[in-house]
Amino acid sequence: MARALSDKALLILLLLAASALVCAVLALLFAVPYYGFARIHPRLPLWAGLFFGGLAAAQLGVVALLVTAALRGRDVPFSATLRGFTAKGLLPLLVFVGRLVGISKRQVQHAFVAFNNELVLARCRSGQPPRRILLLMPHCLQRAECSVRITYHVSNCKRCGQCPIGGLLALSETYGVDLAVATGGTIARRIVVQTRPDLIVAVACERDLVSGIQDTLPLPVYGIFNQRPNGPCFNTLVPLDRVRSVLDQVLQREALHG
Template sequence: MARALSDKALLIVLLLAASAIICAVLALLFAVPYYGFARIHPRLPLFAGLLFGGLAAAQLGAVALLATAAFLGRDVPFSAPLRHFTAKGLLPLLVFVGRLAGISKKQVQHAFVAFNNELVMARCRSGRPPRRVLLLMPHCLQRADCAVRITYDISNCKRCGRCPIAGLLELSESYGVDLAVATGGTIARRIVVQTRPELIVAVACERDLVSGIQDTLPLPVYGLFNQRPNGPCFNTLVPLDRVRDVLEQVLNRKGPHG
């Protein structure tokens, strides 16, 4: 099923399945103590029904808003809380539902990032472009045999062209955005605190990208997966044309060579 669906459609299917599970659990939580509620007070079952029904309606409404934003490409009310709800609350359940359906965690993570990107881009289209954008890259983009240290000052790069850093520096200068390289989650968080961006365009593997999106909430993160022709964490690559396309969309303008 996963291969027959796009990432966006796959996550919506998983959202609907997770929503059904949540509704079933809420119904069970109401039904089991129903008669006990009546013994406490005759109107307590009604109040409990309204409470659990309201919770079920709220999460169904959240899923509907998420699907609307993804399919129409437009921002929706409460988009920031909805991203938080999906990333922090629903993602573990989505992974569990995917496992039951024979869908790997990696596929669910790809679908989640694609869905998150739709929500972030919808927000960018509906409002003013972000004033400060940070390109946050993993250190494994740098050649492993390079003697230049760029993790603390990326301007140290000699721009030899052996790795994607030179191209990223050109994009950073062309579009007037910040560029930083992080060696891990702690350094990445420190960079975010120091630069104070309104939007992050991050490149990483599935695990780091998902955890980065979760850690920086409510700050929007547009995620791109790195390419690993030599295996994980070693001389990885990034599609520069894809980074350029994202910058043009979020900033709503072309670069000097566009």
């Protein structure tokens, strides 16, 4: 069933299921000591009910905003806070709920990144385009047999066409954005600190992309999963048309191609 659902539909279903689970837990936390509250103070059950009811209402409000953002694809109030809450607070719960109903962690991660991307694009559409954009790429995009070192100086690339780096360099020049290649999370974080972008367009596998989105909060990251025809971390690919399309959208401009 999960494969037949779009990422957006899957995320909405998981959000609703997680919300129901949280409400059930809060109700249980209130109901179990209910009579004990009355023995302590006659109004304590009321206060406890208001407290747990407030928590339930707050999480329902958050879920309602998230579902609205997912359905409409438009910016919503507190979108930056919502991205942070979803990435760090809600994602582990969504993964847990997914496992309960037979949905893999990988599918949940794809749905989360798709939703995160919707919020990032909505934010770009509703305000000024980001002034500085960083294309952050994994080192595994470079052909394994290549002897040219591009980790710190991507301009060293000879643009032989045997890997996507040359095409990414052409995009960075056409759109006037920064391009960097990282071999791991530590170097990626250093590049972000040095570049200080307003927006990151990152390419990586599921694990690295999700952790990167979490680590760079509240900085917005648009995530694109790499393609792995030869297995993980070896001669991976990235759809250049997808990167070009994202740049067109976030910069709010007509495509510069065709």
